[in-house]
Amino acid sequence: MIETLPPAPALPTDLAVVQRRHYVTLLFSDLSRSTELAGAMEAEQYATLLSMLRIAYQETVPRWGGTIVRVQGDGLLAMFGHPVPHEEAGRRAVEAALALHRAVGRLAPQLPAGFMLQLHTGIHAGLVLIGDGDIERGRFELMGTVPNIAARLSDAAGPHEIVVSDETLGPARRFFGAGAPSMLMVKGRDAPILVYRIGSQAETLAGVQARSRKQAPLVGRQAEFERLAHALDAAFAGAPAGVEVAGPPGIGKTRLVEEFLHHAHQRDCRVLRGSCDSGLGAAPLQPFRQMMQSLGTAELPARPHAFAAAFQRLAAEQPLVLFIDDWQWADDASHQVLAGIQREAGLRLLVVLTRRVVGSAAAPAAPGFDTVTLAPLVQATAAEAVAAYLPGADPFVVAQICARAGGNPLFIEELCHSAAHGDSGRLAPPPSPAGWINQLIESRVQGLAAPLVDMLRTAAVIGNTVPAWLLARITGHGPDGPLLRELAEQDFLFPGEHAGTLRFKHGVTRDVVYASVGLLQRQWLHLRIAVALMQQAQAGAQEDAEALALHFGAGGDPALEAHYAELAGDRALAVSALDRARAHFHAALSALERGELTGERALRWVDIVERLAMVCMFEPERGQIALAERAVELAQRHGDLGRVARARHWLGCVHYALGDPRQAIRHGEQALREAEAASDAPLATQVVASLGEAHTAAGRYERAAQLLDRAIEVKRSHRSGRRTNVGLAYSLVCRGVVLGDQGRFGAAAACFDQAQECIVGITHQIGTSIEGWRAAVLLWQGRWEAAHQAAATSARIAEATRSLWQLSVARAIGGYADWMLRRDPAAIEGLVAVTDWVLPRDSGLFRSLNHGWLAESLLALGRPDEARRHAFLALQRGRREDRIGLAMAARAMARAAHASGQHAAAQRQLAFAHRVAQARGAAHERAVTQLAEAELAAASGDGTRAGALLAEAEAAFDTMDMAWHLEQAQRLRAQL
Numbered sequence: 001m002i003e004t005l006p007p008a009p010a011l012p013t014d015l016a017v018v019q020r021r022h023y024v025t026l027l028f029s030d031l032s033r034s035t036e037l038a039g040a041m042e043a044e045q046y047a048t049l050l051s052m053l054r055i056a057y058q059e060t061v062p063r064w065g066g067t068i069v070r071v072q073g074d075g076l077l078a079m080f081g082h083p084v085p086h087e088e089a090g091r092r093a094v095e096a097a098l099a100l101h102r103a104v105g106r107l108a109p110q111l112p113a114g115f116m117l118q119l120h121t122g123i124h125a126g127l128v129l130i131g132d133g134d135i136e137r138g139r140f141e142l143m144g145t146v147p148n149i150a151a152r153l154s155d156a157a158g159p160h161e162i163v164v165s166d167e168t169l170g171p172a173r174r175f176f177g178a179g180a181p182s183m184l185m186v187k188g189r190d191a192p193i194l195v196y197r198i199g200s201q202a203e204t205l206a207g208v209q210a211r212s213r214k215q216a217p218l219v220g221r222q223a224e225f226e227r228l229a230h231a232l233d234a235a236f237a238g239a240p241a242g243v244e245v246a247g248p249p250g251i252g253k254t255r256l257v258e259e260f261l262h263h264a265h266q267r268d269c270r271v272l273r274g275s276c277d278s279g280l281g282a283a284p285l286q287p288f289r290q291m292m293q294s295l296g297t298a299e300l301p302a303r304p305h306a307f308a309a310a311f312q313r314l315a316a317e318q319p320l321v322l323f324i325d326d327w328q329w330a331d332d333a334s335h336q337v338l339a340g341i342q343r344e345a346g347l348r349l350l351v352v353l354t355r356r357v358v359g360s361a362a363a364p365a366a367p368g369f370d371t372v373t374l375a376p377l378v379q380a381t382a383a384e385a386v387a388a389y390l391p392g393a394d395p396f397v398v399a400q401i402c403a404r405a406g407g408n409p410l411f412i413e414e415l416c417h418s419a420a421h422g423d424s425g426r427l428a429p430p431p432s433p434a435g436w437i438n439q440l441i442e443s444r445v446q447g448l449a450a451p452l453v454d455m456l457r458t459a460a461v462i463g464n465t466v467p468a469w470l471l472a473r474i475t476g477h478g479p480d481g482p483l484l485r486e487l488a489e490q491d492f493l494f495p496g497e498h499a500g501t502l503r504f505k506h507g508v509t510r511d512v513v514y515a516s517v518g519l520l521q522r523q524w525l526h527l528r529i530a531v532a533l534m535q536q537a538q539a540g541a542q543e544d545a546e547a548l549a550l551h552f553g554a555g556g557d558p559a560l561e562a563h564y565a566e567l568a569g570d571r572a573l574a575v576s577a578l579d580r581a582r583a584h585f586h587a588a589l590s591a592l593e594r595g596e597l598t599g600e601r602a603l604r605w606v607d608i609v610e611r612l613a614m615v616c617m618f619e620p621e622r623g624q625i626a627l628a629e630r631a632v633e634l635a636q637r638h639g640d641l642g643r644v645a646r647a648r649h650w651l652g653c654v655h656y657a658l659g660d661p662r663q664a665i666r667h668g669e670q671a672l673r674e675a676e677a678a679s680d681a682p683l684a685t686q687v688v689a690s691l692g693e694a695h696t697a698a699g700r701y702e703r704a705a706q707l708l709d710r711a712i713e714v715k716r717s718h719r720s721g722r723r724t725n726v727g728l729a730y731s732l733v734c735r736g737v738v739l740g741d742q743g744r745f746g747a748a749a750a751c752f753d754q755a756q757e758c759i760v761g762i763t764h765q766i767g768t769s770i771e772g773w774r775a776a777v778l779l780w781q782g783r784w785e786a787a788h789q790a791a792a793t794s795a796r797i798a799e800a801t802r803s804l805w806q807l808s809v810a811r812a813i814g815g816y817a818d819w820m821l822r823r824d825p826a827a828i829e830g831l832v833a834v835t836d837w838v839l840p841r842d843s844g845l846f847r848s849l850n851h852g853w854l855a856e857s858l859l860a861l862g863r864p865d866e867a868r869r870h871a872f873l874a875l876q877r878g879r880r881e882d883r884i885g886l887a888m889a890a891r892a893m894a895r896a897a898h899a900s901g902q903h904a905a906a907q908r909q910l911a912f913a914h915r916v917a918q919a920r921g922a923a924h925e926r927a928v929t930q931l932a933e934a935e936l937a938a939a940s941g942d943g944t945r946a947g948a949l950l951a952e953a954e955a956a957f958d959t960m961d962m963a964w965h966l967e968q969a970q971r972l973r974a975q976l
Contacts, residue, residue, distance in 0.1 A: 019143075021516045023438045024081040025089040025125040025168055026146055027066065027097055028154035029057075031074035031104075032118045040112040049109045050074060056103040064096035065089075069133070069140050076100075077147070079140065082130060085443035090125055090168045094176060094198055097121045097162045105160075118160040122153025125168035125439065127515055145189070152186035153195065162198040169196060219388065220381030221256045224372050228260045228352065231370060232267070235350040236319055240342065242351040244327070247374035250410025253354040254325055256374070260352070261323060269319040269350075273498070276329040277464055283546045283568075284333045284577035287324040294498050303575055304333050308340025315349040327353040332802055333577035339800035342368055367799040376407025385409060389416035413491075441512040448490065455483050456492055459502065460513040461525040461554075463547075466493070466502040473532045474525070526555030545571060546580075549587060562591035566608060569615075576764055578615050579802060585612040589627070597634060606631040606643050613650035618765040618803050620657035628654050642683070645674035649687050656694050659845040661881045664694035685714045689731045696734040697845065698881040699920040701742065708735045722760065729758035729766045733773050740777030741884070743923030743960040748777050767797040768806040775813045776849065779820075780924045782964030788817040808834040809846070816853040828857045848877035852885030855892040864896050878916075887913040887925045891932045898936045906936060927956035931969055943976045950976075 031037070031053065038046050054071055061068050061078045065086060069077045078096065081089035101119050111117070126146040133140045149165070157163040166181060177199045183192040224245070231241040245253045261271050272294060274287025283289065288307045292300050301307045314320050322341075324330070330338075341351065353369065377385065382402040389412070390397070405411040445453060455475050459466045468479040477483045479502070487493045496503040504510040517525070530551035537543040545568040553561035569584035585608050592605045609631040616624055628651035635643035652667030668691040675684040692707030708731050715728040736751030752774040759767055771794035778787035791814035798807035815831035818824065835850045851874035859867035874889035894909035910933050917925035934949035950973050957966035 019129055019131040019518065021127055021518055022082045022085070022130050023126065023442045023512070023516070024079050024128050024130070024146070025093045025123060025439070026128070026142070026150040027061075027076070027078040027080065027093045027121060027123050028147075028150045029076040029078075029097065029100055029119045029121040030154055032120050032159035033115065034074045037111070037115055040115065045110065049107075052107050052109060053104065056100065056107065060099050060103050061096055064092045064099065066093065066096050067139070069142065077142075079142070081125075081439055081442075082140075085439065085446045089439050090123070090164075093123050093125075094162065094164055094169060097123060098176075098198070101160055101162070120154060120157035120159055121162045122150050122155070122157055123162065123164040123168055124150040124153055125165070127438070129518075149186055149189060149193070153184070153193075156184055156186070156195075157197070160199075163195050164198060166194040166196060219384040220377045221252065221259075221374070224256055224374065225260060225263075227370065227372050228257075229263065232260075232264060232269070232321070232350050235321075235348050236267075238346050238348060240315075240345070240347045240349040240351075242342065242353070242369040244353045244355055244369040244371045245374065246355045246357045246371055248408075249356055250408045251374045251376070252409040253356075253374060255409065257323060257325075257352055257354060261321065264321045264350075267319070269321045270314065271321045271323065272314075273323045273325075275325040275465060275503075276327060276331075276334070282329065282331070282580075283544065284331045284572045284575050284580050285337065287330065287334060288337050290498055291322065304336035305340055307337045308343075311337075311341050311349070312344045312347060315344075315347040319348040320350070322349070322351045324351070324353050327355045328357075331572070331577040331580045333572070333575040333580075335800045335802055336576060339367070339796070367796055377409065377412075378407070382407060382412060385412050386416060389413060438512050441509055442516060444490075445492075445513060445516070451483055452486055452490075456487060456513055457517045457521075458525055459493060459504070460510050461517060461522060462529055464504055464510050465496055466504075468500050468502055469536075470529065470532055471502065474528050523554065523556045526551040526553075527557065530555055530557075530560070546584070549584065553587060553591060558591040558594040562588045562604075565591060566604075569608075569611065573611065573615060576801070578618065578765070581615045582612065582619075585615065599638075602634045603638060603640065603643060606635050606647055610646055610650050613654055617653060617657050618768075618801075619805060620654055622658060624654045625651065625658075641674055642678040642680050645671050645678055645680060645683055645687070648674060649683065649690060652687075652694065653690055656690065656697060657845060659697075659847060659877070659880065659882055661694045661697040665691065665698065668694055685711055686727065689715070689727060692731065693734045696737055697884075699741075699883045699922075701738045701921045704734065705738055708738070719758075724760045724764050724766070725758040726764065726766050729755040730769060732758070733766075733769050736777065737773055740773075740780055741920055741922045741924070743927075743956070745777065745781045745961060749774070752777075765797070765801045765803055765806065768794045768801065768803060768810065770794075771797065772806065772810050772813060775810070775817070779813065779817060781960070782820075782962050784817045784820045784964070788814055788821065791817060809850075812850050812853065816857065819857050825861055828854070828861060831857070846882060846884055848874045848882045848885030848889070850885070851877065852888030852892075855889040859892045859896055867892055867896060883916055883920060887916045887922070887929060890916065891929060894932060894936065898939065903940065910936070923956060924960060924962065927953045927960070927962070928965060930956075931965065931972075934969070934972060938972060938976060947973065947976055 037049075041049070050073065053074055053076075057068060057071055057076050057078075061076075064080070065084075066078045066080045067082065069079050071077075078093075080086070080093045080096070086092070097119075100121070104117050104119050107117055109117070124146055126149075127144060128146050129143040131141040131143070153163040153165065163184075169176075169178075178196040179199065181194050181196055184195045185192045228243055228245075231243045234241045245257055247253050261273075264271055272291040274290040276282065276287055285304065285307060288311075289300055292307070292310065301310055311320065311322065324334075338351065341349065351369075357373070379402055382405065383398050386398045386401050390401075401412060401415045405415055445456065448456070455471070455477060458474050459471055462470055462474075471484075472478045475483075479500075484493065484502070488495075492509065493502045493504060495501070514522075530548055533544055533548055533551070545564045549561055549564035549568050552558075552564060565584045565588035569581045569588060572578070572581035572584060588608050589605060589612070592601060592608070595601060597605055609627050613624060613628060628647060631647035632644060632651060635647050648667050648671040652664045652671060655661075655667060656664035668687055672684060672687045672691065675687055688707050689711035692704050692711055695701070695704035695707060712728065712731050712735065715725065715731065719725055719728060732751045732755035736748040736755070739745075739751060740748035752770055755770045756767075759770075771790045775787045775790035775794060778784075778790060791810050794810035795807055795814060798804075798810050811834040812831050815827045815834065818827035819831070831850070831854060835847075835854060851870040854870040855867045855874060858864075858870065871889040871893050874885045877883075878886045890909045890913035894906040894913070897903075897905035897909060910929060913929045913932075914926065916922075917929060930949045930953040934946040934953065937943075937946040937949060950969050954966060954969045954973075957963075957969060
């Protein structure tokens with residue numbers, strides 16, 4: 001293991017000195033029809049033409065701040081934004097392209113008939129590795145995807161056409177005669193690129209500025225501030241509240257909250273702060289750990305419920321405001337703490353979150369929170385913001401900044417920085433943030449002295465939150481030194497919320513700076529940081545496995561990355577932070593795969609796959625099948641029968657979670673034989689339970705009951721009661737499902753209650769399964785209100801534990817219950833929406849239920865085509881042994897066929913529903929199908945048959961305590 005900080009790498013001169021990363025804009029231009037033209041001209045004449053083109057290129061490109069990289073034949077590659085970074089490089093490149101097209105068009109060589117001189121040009125911006133060139137490569141060597149994409153855009157341009165990517169140009173297209181945008185697939189990009197085709201420059205800028213969006217920093221948020229203040233009033237009155245401030249990066253979320261927290265301080269509130277970070281370097285429960293550390297707590301709580309209890313005690317002593325920045329990156333365990341805090345009534349407590357929202361990729365909002373969404377600033381407010389940054393600025397500069405910032409406070413701030421440093425004369429209009437903001441930030445960074453740039457890059461490699469001791473250890477400059485003071489004055493780094501930490505003013509700034517660090521330098525810095533963290537741990541600090549895994553991984557040490565990623569995954573799993581555990585286990589597997597998977601290394605890989613499969617049971621992915629199959633193969637290769645059995649068991653579990661009980665049973669039966677052959681009794685019990693669950697999903701209830709009862713008996717005998725027993729809880733849930741489908745609803749409810757007793761102290765995903773299935777069984781019984789309440793509980797747990805699949809199931813159950821209670825079409829639209837959530841996803845477990853509910857309800861709404869579609873989808877699921885929604889779908893199709901006069905087809909559908917119910921042993925399905933059959937018989941005028949069917953159905957409903965269905969049957973009898 002590394003014991004000392006590694007020295008600076010002895011990099012080859014051509015890498016360490018010549019190659020640098022820069023954000024630039026590249027322009028590719030070629031002469032249209034050049035091959036044909038060369039063939040139609042004498043060689044000397046064509047050489048004269050090429051000479052004229054080169055002169056035009058050399059005279060035009062530098063006038064717009066560009067640098068000619070290479071001229072090859074009639075083709076030109078030019079670069080904007082290097083060697084001198086400039087935030088308006090995208091606009092300058094387009095202006096240069098227009099000038100080039102005009103200059104070439106004015107050339108007057110002697111051309112063959114039918115030809116005219118026209119260029120076609122492509123422009124794209126991004127991060128490029130730039131090295132010194134030579135006679136073959138041109139003035140510079142450009143490496144990365146950006147040159148290729150710019151060349152592809154040039155190929156896509158027609159004669160006298162300029163194709164520029166939206167991420168390069170953005171709102172600056174208003175300054176040009178741009179056509180309608182279009183999507184263009186180019187080699188080198190997985191997704192299509194939004195491009196504009198530029199034909200000319202706009203005649204004036206007056207209309208452009210009038211149409212531009214607006215923006216600012218601290219002003220213009222009075223209404224949003226009042227909502228926060230109102231929530232604080234409610235908290236003072238003993239009604240705990242939560243507010244989420246949401247918006248895109250740079251919109252001013254944190255700035256608004258900072259102003260509000262000052263107000264809360266003045267009202268004598270205790271304010272605790274925390275923040276969430278992206279990436280694997282963030283520890284589970286990070287924001288709440290930060291809060292407790294700020295209180296000077298020596299020993300932090302170990303589990304989510306203990307954190308929640310600690311904050312509840314603090315709120316009982318004094319009004320408490322908890323502020324968490326960047327909640328979109330919160331881990332599962334932090335969600336559980338938040339859910340636990342919210343459960344206690346009567347506390348003077350307010351929780352404020354900020355959450356980054358970017359288009360349709362927004363994370364689900366925190367349950368129960370009032371969401372304050374920040375919009376771009378209007379023109380007058382943007383002008384106030386500019387005046388705050390640039391006191392005394394003339395109105396033309398203010399108008400320029402407002403017109404070009406697009407209403408985003410971050411863009412206003414950055415443009416004001418540019419103006420304050422003497423470049424207000426040609427402020428660039430902002431392209432989309434992907435291109436413009438990167439080049440703007442780099443232009444600011446490159447304006448710093450070299451020691452400041454080095455320190456800023458080191459801080460960026462450490463992370464968005466920077467421990468001051470760590471930065472001092474790596475750079476040799478303390479937190480009170482002149483370099484950090486200068487970076488604070490330049491508004492890059494500032495003191496963090498907690499003593500001894502620094503933060504980047506904006507996360508996007510850190511990302512841009514980090515990406516600009518060369519690969520070898522970045523790896524060296526990551527390793528130095530990792531070793532410094534290890535040394536700190538050896539000196540008595542808590543070992544930060546998450547950060548060590550991140551830095552050793554990025555530093556190119558896969559052995560130590562695997563060690564710490566596995567440790568971090570185990571820690572996350574222990575507190576039920578399943579998303580973090582999943583990410584860390586994947587990182588550990590990837591690190592191990594960088595070496596040969598043999599011996600102990602291979603067996604370790606197999607063990608991690610087993611834990612990963614356990615973590616992913618609530619959000620399965622089809623890719624996990626390949627991992628589990630490889631784990632089986634590696635265990636077999638090493639002759640370890642016990643590991644073979646465990647790996648095969650989890651392979652079956654993955655199939656089960658993906659909704660394929662047939663494969664789950666096949667692998668489970670073999671795993672049971674292998675576990676018994678290996679004399680692994682605990683594993684055999686696990687496999688028996690899993691087999692029972694798979695048989696339940698397949699509707700094979702006799703075998704399922706035998707297996708589940710056997711597993712439950714063993715697990716109960718070993719239960720300690722000190723921790724959540726997920727395995728026992730889920731076996732009881734499945735036993736409850738079997739009993740409920742058989743119509744033994746009281747016994748089913750008892751199983752769900754017993755499953756709830758298995759949960760100790762934390763909000764766990766298993767709670768969603770318990771309450772979700774309780775709700776589904778209540779639907780079978782016709783207890784719509786109770787089902788609706790249980791589904792709501794399941795949904796709350798799914799939201800807290802961030803399980804989209806389970807949330808969709810809970811919402812679907814609640815939507816159907818709501819439909820049966822109120823017959824509100826909106827409930828069915830909600831059911832359609834949540835079913836669509838999961839249709840593209842891998843898991844299909846019990847999905848036939850959704851389709852059965854939709855087939856029935858959509859038919860009742862007069863939408864037979866949609867009902868048939870869902871009945872067909874239910875049938876497809878049935879072919880994969882998921883039969884639980886088939887009878888309902890068949891009854892709906894029977895009603896549809898009867899309504900269209902196809903009585904024989906209706907009888908076939910009813911017969912199919914009876915066969916499905918009989919195969920499952922579903923007494924409630926048989927009785928409900930008899931009721932449907934009686935309805936159709938009555939509608940056909942066969943009162944005798946209807947009466948006989950009702951007699952059987954009524955007796956069954958009465959026995960199973962299905963009061964709602966019994967009432968429907970009695971109403972129908974009264975009409976005979």
